[in-house]
Amino acid sequence: MNSELSSLQVQDIGEQGLLVRLQRFCPPEIIGDDAAVLSTEPGQSLVVTTDVLVDGVHFSEITTSGEDAGWRAVAANLSDIAAMGATPLGITVGLGLPGEVAVSWVEQLYQGMTQCLQKYNTPIVGGDIVRSPTTTIAISAFGQVDPSRVIRRNQAKVGDAIVVTGVHGASAAGLQLLLHPDFGQNLSDSDSVCVAPPMPAARLRLSGLALLLSADRTVLIHAHQRPKPRLDVLPILWEILDSDAPHSLGGMDSSDGLADAVVQICRASGVGAVIERTQIPLPKQFNHWLTQEQALEYALYGGEDFELVLSLPKGQAYALVQQLGEGAAIVGKITDGSTVILHDQTEEYPDQVLNLDRGFQHFSH
Amino acid sequence: MNSELSSLQVQDIGEQGLLVRLQRFCPPEIIGDDAAVLSTEPGQSLVVTTDVLVDGVHFSEITTSGEDAGWRAVAANLSDIAAMGATPLGITVGLGLPGEVAVSWVEQLYQGMTQCLQKYNTPIVGGDIVRSPTTTIAISAFGQVDPSRVIRRNQAKVGDAIVVTGVHGASAAGLQLLLHPDFGQNLSDSDSVCVAPPMPAARLRLSGLALLLSADRTVLIHAHQRPKPRLDVLPILWEILDSDAPHSLGGMDSSDGLADAVVQICRASGVGAVIERTQIPLPKQFNHWLTQEQALEYALYGGEDFELVLSLPKGQAYALVQQLGEGAAIVGKITDGSTVILHDQTEEYPDQVLNLDRGFQHFSH
Numbered sequence: 001m002n003s004e005l006s007s008l009q010v011q012d013i014g015e016q017g018l019l020v021r022l023q024r025f026c027p028p029e030i031i032g033d034d035a036a037v038l039s040t041e042p043g044q045s046l047v048v049t050t051d052v053l054v055d056g057v058h059f060s061e062i063t064t065s066g067e068d069a070g071w072r073a074v075a076a077n078l079s080d081i082a083a084m085g086a087t088p089l090g091i092t093v094g095l096g097l098p099g100e101v102a103v104s105w106v107e108q109l110y111q112g113m114t115q116c117l118q119k120y121n122t123p124i125v126g127g128d129i130v131r132s133p134t135t136t137i138a139i140s141a142f143g144q145v146d147p148s149r150v151i152r153r154n155q156a157k158v159g160d161a162i163v164v165t166g167v168h169g170a171s172a173a174g175l176q177l178l179l180h181p182d183f184g185q186n187l188s189d190s191d192s193v194c195v196a197p198p199m200p201a202a203r204l205r206l207s208g209l210a211l212l213l214s215a216d217r218t219v220l221i222h223a224h225q226r227p228k229p230r231l232d233v234l235p236i237l238w239e240i241l242d243s244d245a246p247h248s249l250g251g252m253d254s255s256d257g258l259a260d261a262v263v264q265i266c267r268a269s270g271v272g273a274v275i276e277r278t279q280i281p282l283p284k285q286f287n288h289w290l291t292q293e294q295a296l297e298y299a300l301y302g303g304e305d306f307e308l309v310l311s312l313p314k315g316q317a318y319a320l321v322q323q324l325g326e327g328a329a330i331v332g333k334i335t336d337g338s339t340v341i342l343h344d345q346t347e348e349y350p351d352q353v354l355n356l357d358r359g360f361q362h363f364s365h
Numbered sequence: 366m367n368s369e370l371s372s373l374q375v376q377d378i379g380e381q382g383l384l385v386r387l388q389r390f391c392p393p394e395i396i397g398d399d400a401a402v403l404s405t406e407p408g409q410s411l412v413v414t415t416d417v418l419v420d421g422v423h424f425s426e427i428t429t430s431g432e433d434a435g436w437r438a439v440a441a442n443l444s445d446i447a448a449m450g451a452t453p454l455g456i457t458v459g460l461g462l463p464g465e466v467a468v469s470w471v472e473q474l475y476q477g478m479t480q481c482l483q484k485y486n487t488p489i490v491g492g493d494i495v496r497s498p499t500t501t502i503a504i505s506a507f508g509q510v511d512p513s514r515v516i517r518r519n520q521a522k523v524g525d526a527i528v529v530t531g532v533h534g535a536s537a538a539g540l541q542l543l544l545h546p547d548f549g550q551n552l553s554d555s556d557s558v559c560v561a562p563p564m565p566a567a568r569l570r571l572s573g574l575a576l577l578l579s580a581d582r583t584v585l586i587h588a589h590q591r592p593k594p595r596l597d598v599l600p601i602l603w604e605i606l607d608s609d610a611p612h613s614l615g616g617m618d619s620s621d622g623l624a625d626a627v628v629q630i631c632r633a634s635g636v637g638a639v640i641e642r643t644q645i646p647l648p649k650q651f652n653h654w655l656t657q658e659q660a661l662e663y664a665l666y667g668g669e670d671f672e673l674v675l676s677l678p679k680g681q682a683y684a685l686v687q688q689l690g691e692g693a694a695i696v697g698k699i700t701d702g703s704t705v706i707l708h709d710q711t712e713e714y715p716d717q718v719l720n721l722d723r724g725f726q727h728f729s730h
Binding site: 032033034035036037039042043044045047048049050051052053054057058079080081084086089090092093094095125126128129130131133134136140141142143145150153154253268 | 397399402404408409410412413415416422445457458459460461490494495498501515517519633
């Protein structure tokens with residue numbers, strides 16, 4: 001790209017000019033009408049979800065490439081579709097853009113969205129581009145689901161096992177490494193190690209600092225920049241459940257952290273849970289870098305791992321974990337209590353009640 | 366509402382606190398999961414559309430009440446659904462809010478959205494509320510349509526009549542009256558008359574100023590604040606078309622003005638059109654207030670009247686206009702030309718080619 005092209009701003013080509021450039025990311029048949037028309041399969045219900053991402057709040061136009069912002073925005077929405085047990089049909093994209101935003105950034109945003117969407121055969125089916133003082137990305141995603149397969153938060157049953165579909169904490173750790181790129185660079189070979197970065201004050205107490213290999217650093221950052229919605233879990237889940245009826249099934253995704261997901265499921269279902277501290281699957285990159293306690297803070301409260309957290313009978317939970325392989329685990333069970341207890345079977349730590357106090361309050365100071 | 370309540374800001378109660386207050390506007394069964402599940406009728410296609418509205422660009426939080434902003438945002442989206450021939454199923458609402466926005470403004474916004482939605486039995490089925498430096502409203506609307514009844518822009522056929530479902534220009538005139546509340550107040554009884562307000566320089570040449578009665582002023586402002594999506598047209602249209610197959614049918618809504626709608630339809634269909642200047646239905650409030658030329662500028666370029674502009678065979682067009690009654694009219698016909706001509710059958714004005722040059726370019730200076 002020559003410098004003239006890369007310095008082109010949205011205000012230089014206007015809304016119409018930008019739309020023309022972005023049409024290549026959309027299927028041609030959907031362009032030009034007041035709304036898009038999508039076919040659905042007979043007997044399926046419609047699933048809809050929406051997310052708004054704001055520059056400076058959810059991403060930074062300066063530190064986040066357009067591609068990463070696009071990928072992450074799509075992944076978050078498709079993860080919500082997966083969390084309902086649904087198959088995606090399409091997304092719409094509403095963009096608010098200051099006139100000075102680089103056209104190349106917007107094209108990269110669409111590039112990143114498309115890269116993630118293509119993995120799941122999902123088109124961009126509509127959108128709106130408007131002027132705004134703040135770069136804003138509003139995505140709505142649509143999917144379809146067999147009504148008998150909808151996964152809801154309020155369906156956890158006492159005695160169910162709690163399954164997570166993969167490791168937790170990698171995304172939040174990756175974000176910290178992005179925000180603090182200098183960590184460890186003055187301690188040792190600047191290219192090969194990184195000391196543990198702090199999470200926001202209340203969220204991670206730093207104690208011993210340890211070292212992180214450069215390759216591991218890359219893996220964690222990638223986990224943050226390119227999270228994968230776990231749509232791949234669903235066919236495996238249906239195969240196990242369909243062959244083994246009747247069953248209970250509850251769940252959601254872990255976009256706001258593993259602790260949040262378990263607490264939300266229990267609250268909606270009117271049940272409690274015990275989570276085994278040592279069973280929570282952690283990224284192996286944490287091993288020689290973070291203390292056990294630090295690692296657990298990332299896993300429980302970090303968020304944006306976009307795994308599924310499911311409650312289902314023990315036998316089926318075991319089969320699911322076996323088939324999903326690495327990272328998937330049974331982390332605890334649903335109880336008839338009213339709290340979510342973090343338990344340590346090694347008895348090194350006392351029982352701890354998990355709640356949502358550590359979650360984000362978007363408007364708090 | 367006491368002053369303590371009305372001065373409450375979003376940052377005082379946080380995202381969760383705001384969500385709790387807004388839940389009363391949503392059906393209880395949709396709250397709490399990662400996405401909403403909606404039933405669709407068998408054999409129907411899904412229609413989706415999205416709009417982003419930004420404070421200071423599309424509305425002003427200071428001059429627009431929350432209720433009006435909410436009504437208008439919903440009306441624009443439901444109009445897109447109507448323009449596709451579809452029936453609405455639900456909307457999602459994504460909100461970006463500065464911490465200092467009054468909670469009461471946000472509640473009024475939802476009140477206004479709900480007032481408009483209730484007229485069309487349409488629920489709010491999901492949403493997202495995030496912090497943002499700029500108040501932003503992103504709405505996606507979903508509908509369902511019999512695939513054989515989809516109304517597309519590219520289906521206008523040579524010889525078709527062009528129907529508009531109501532008067533044009535009222536909304537833009539109402540906006541000007543809101544922006545310039547003092548017009549005419551120093552000329553006469555301040556409560557009873559109003560002189561013609563200017564549209565943005567290039568859009569309306571002012572010549573003779575005339576007077577507007579207070580009651581008429583109210584009607585025009587109401588047309589701007591509370592536009593009605595023409596979903597009511599569809600059952601009438603289907604009855605006429607179904608009893609009289611085969612038929613051609615093209616169309617869209619007039620959200621960006623009547624001229625824009627006709628040009629867009631012709632461009633998409635590869636046809637031309639002749640519009641009869643004297644056949645364009647104008648608000649009767651324009652009669653003793655605006656010159657014929659001013660009135661036509663509002664009607665052609667004002668926008669946001671949210672009427673439907675349809676092309677269909679002459680006999681059916683006539684039947685539709687008869688049944689819709691006041692305001693509906695045949696304004697012209699589709700030709701095998703390549704331009705849209707504004708023609709004057711009284712021969713007072715020469716033919717004029719309509720194009721989109723006068724339309725908005727959102728990012729232009």
